[in-house]
């Protein structure tokens with residue numbers, strides 16, 4: 001997807017502060033952090049959203065979640081808690097239509113979200 005912002009980050013056409021990479025996943029710091037830790041985790045294979053995921057995405061979705069857990073632990077967030085967010089569609093505020101989990105932590109968060 002030439003026009004997709006996150007595909008261009010995967011392709012190194014756009015710089016990002018990468019914190020983890022393997023053959024299937026990329027994690028990098030959000031450009032507009034909403035918490036002291038704000039990392040985006042994406043699959044390298046493009047699909048738009050959770051609603052755009054077919055059942056064959058089960059493995060990569062699980063890998064993304066468990067990598068969010070690992071990155072949280074590496075930063076000590078397992079001691080204080082953290083939030084993993086998956087915005088899906090217009091009402092959620094999803095802006096980039098390449099699926100991504102947000103890992104947010106390092107401050108107290110409120111509920112319900114805005």
Ligand code: AMP
Pocket residue numbers: 005014016029030031032033040087093094095096097
């Ligand atoms: P969402 O609203 O769930 O689609 O989240 C998109 C996120 O991508 C936002 O938190 C943005 O700050 C973030 N973002 C947009 N452009 C970039 C970029 N070039 N590098 C890192 N994060 C970005």
Ligand code: ZN
Pocket residue numbers: 001004005006007008046047097098
């Ligand atoms: Zn993409």
